[in-house]
Amino acid sequence: MFGRRAFAVVLAQIAFFTACTSGSNTQETTTLDVYAASSLATPFADAGLAYEKAHPGVKVQFNFGASSDLARFVQEGAPADVFASADMSNMDRVESKDLLDSPPVIFATNYLEIIVEKGNPLNISSLQDLENLDLVFVTTSPDVPIGKYTAEVLKKAGVSVTPDSLESNVKGIMLKVASGEADAAIVYHSEVIASDGQVEGVEILAEFNIVAKYPIGIIKNSANKKQAQGFVDFLLSTAGQTLLTQYGFGLP
């Protein structure tokens, strides 16, 4: 009934709740702790492998979650080396507490799309349909970037939709739509690509759409600043940028 991708979505969901990070350093290997927005999970997993291959002895460890959760972890002193947020405001929260080594850099962009169940059974074709049709709509709280962007887009289009659930992050939204529990949601274009056909994307007109900017920064207390900078440089390199575009991200 559910393809491998849906299964992957489920696994990702499990991973978010059971995820724990441990900054264990053995003698030979350096562990790089990268805290990244959940929408970056797929490309970053690849980027991590590529970086490890190019730098023997470095192990890249990820903590994917809502940018707002991650920003809070960093503020509370979690052992992160790198923080990549899906919006500026959560990066600002970290920067304003003077926790960054240098100003953050934008390394990718994204835009939004409506997602519907495979086959689009309700024939949703525009933002207006979200208001007109009686449907189950899910999003996140406005503290999570995608929830904030969704509210922004709906406001621009003058559409009012009452959500049926405020999920904790993008993966929660994807699970609800891919499993058919929710009829529609608004997520990043990259998520539609990553879902590999488990959900269907419906375009949002450019006049209502937004550009999500992804900033990345190195944490001041990082013990591995050299490797942290190396990872950021890799993302900004041609190889890194190609990888990101493969997953539907835009260039800064």
Added chain:
Amino acid sequence: MSRSRRRRQKLPWQIVLIAAVAAAFFLAPFVGLMWRTPWSKFADIVRRQEIRDALWLSIKTSLMTAVICLIFGVPLAWLLARVEFPGRRFIRALTTLSMVLPPVVGGIALLFTFGRRGLIGQYLDSWFGIRIPFTTTAVVMAQCFVAMPFLVLTVEAALRQLDSRFEGAARTLGGTRWYVFRRVTLPSIRPSLFAGIVLAWARALGEFGATITFAGNLPGTTQTMPLATYAALDSNPESALILSLVMIAIAFTILIALRDRWLGRAEQGLSL
């Protein structure tokens, strides 16, 4: 426990020391929480509508869960304790499984079973127009799924330790099976029964993972106290702290009150 009669003996200090570390480990987080709590805003925050909604929803759903666990859990416990049937060990393992499973996994399992496209849910939807996810019913189901094992295992342990000769005697005196179950079996396991209910209720009150996965998170409908606490962490960390304290206070008060009133003689099975 008869505290008064216990003789003072030389305590093995190594064990006392380790036990003290364990106790401190449980105590320290509460102290940490209280240390960060903005006490001056306590009254203000507790009076907020969304917090009262979450509190009321939590109380309502967890009590419903406790009742449902009682109605369905006791017969299941009795079956597991008293009746030899093929697959009994499997059923017992199954009951325990949802206790050790990460609740999120339970939530996903519920979603793929009772969801709109789920194994059973698709028929509920197409035949009766019933949709469970995103409703308060889903909250109660998620809570029952994780909480019922606590009652079943507690009661089962008590039933197995119960001397069945009393029931046999009641039967020979002419009591029907149902009468004996009600008037002999249940009263003799009363302490464990209460312990089971309280454990199940407490587990339901704290349920998070299965609820957010299966029922979603919407203030007033599915946002229970743990979900509200988690949601508040970003927008309003002070509310989150105070919500946590309120939950601790409720759970702690009830556990202590029940222990003294009803569970004083809980000798059998899992006692509190």
